[in-house]
Amino acid sequence: MTDAREAIHRDLVLMLLADARLPVAGHTQSATLEPALRAGLGAGDVPGYVTTRLRTVTRVEAATAVVALHHLAAGLDVGPVEAAWAARTPSPAMRATSRSQARAFLRLAGRLWPETAPVLAVSAYRAPCRAVALAAAAASLDLEPAALARLVGYDDVQTACSAALKLLPLDPADVTGWVVGALPTVDRLAGEVAHLTRPEEIPACGAPQIEAWAETHAHTTRRLFSA
Numbered sequence: 001m002t003d004a005r006e007a008i009h010r011d012l013v014l015m016l017l018a019d020a021r022l023p024v025a026g027h028t029q030s031a032t033l034e035p036a037l038r039a040g041l042g043a044g045d046v047p048g049y050v051t052t053r054l055r056t057v058t059r060v061e062a063a064t065a066v067v068a069l070h071h072l073a074a075g076l077d078v079g080p081v082e083a084a085w086a087a088r089t090p091s092p093a094m095r096a097t098s099r100s101q102a103r104a105f106l107r108l109a110g111r112l113w114p115e116t117a118p119v120l121a122v123s124a125y126r127a128p129c130r131a132v133a134l135a136a137a138a139a140s141l142d143l144e145p146a147a148l149a150r151l152v153g154y155d156d157v158q159t160a161c162s163a164a165l166k167l168l169p170l171d172p173a174d175v176t177g178w179v180v181g182a183l184p185t186v187d188r189l190a191g192e193v194a195h196l197t198r199p200e201e202i203p204a205c206g207a208p209q210i211e212a213w214a215e216t217h218a219h220t221t222r223r224l225f226s227a
Contacts, residue, residue, distance in 0.1 A: 013141055017134070018154055020162055024104040029097070030163030030225035031156055032057075032210050035217035043168050047178045050160050054153055054185050056207035060088045061098075061131045062152040063193040063202040066145045068135035070197040072118040078125070078132055084199035085129050091211035093218035095129070097227040102133035109137045116140035146194035153186035163225060 020026055033041075036049060064085040071078045089095050106128070109119045118139035122128050131152065138148040161175050196202065217223060 010141065010143060010147065013143065014147060014151055017137065017151055018158070020158060022108070024108055025101055025226075026155075026159060028226040029101070029159050030167070030227065031160035032094075032214050032217065032227065033160045033163045034167060034223060034225045035213035035220070036210070037167055038220075039213060039216075043164070043170060046160070046164050046168075047181060050157055050178065050182050051185055052207065053156055053160065053210065054182065054189055056205040057089075057094070057210060058153055058156040059189060059193065059203055059205045060085065061129075061156070062149040062189055063196050064088075064129065064131035065135045065138070065148050065152050066193050066196050067199055067202055068122075068132040069138050069143075069145055069148055072121065072135055072139040078122060078128070078135075080199045081202075082125065082128055082132055084202045085131060088202060088204045088206075089129075090206070091214045093214040093227065094211060096218075097214075098130040099127045101130040102128050105130065105133045106136065109133070109140070113137065113140045144194075145196075146190045149190035149193050150186055153189045154183070157182045157186060166224060 016022065031050075031053060033046070033049065041049060064081060067084075068078050068081045070076075071081055086095060089098070106119065106123050110123060113119055116136075116139075118136040122132055122136040125132075134148065134152065137143075138151075157179055161179050164170060164178075165172060165175055193203075214227065217227060
């Protein structure tokens, strides 16, 4: 019998992993846009906000995923990769959110691709981050590093833009335009991090204001999104 992983077209797998309906709590996320809007950002600021995240928070996550993918493919310990990501993600709220999403993603990956070595290896860790969990699925399916980085970038863009539709009176066509407008930046990001293989190569791109908003949001009771 043909291995199910070989029978699935890689592009279709990427479409699955990028689908906002994937049951990994993505619908509870706003990419920190909700507290940013509460702090004073307007609808016209959303595209710039998305670009800022791609250059900072998302860049760190995409690079982490790529390095974790290399480690998993080589049979190396991903612990140092996780530690490097944590050191570059100073916000406790953002770390907690990432690890919560990772738990949900690994649960799903265990159902879809049971007993694959990368998924089992990452699942054995106490609290892996989302980027490492995504790398486990990518390694199980032999996805390329650039494709994985592109997935991380696109997912962040569509998370923020989808949240914007729920938080602001917007025309969906305009929001779709924002996503399309961000795609060249996503593609550049993927090209810039796809070659990384070592934890120390993961960029340290801080976003102090986004981190501050995330911390504030974690203690807000009246909110639509968890993060």
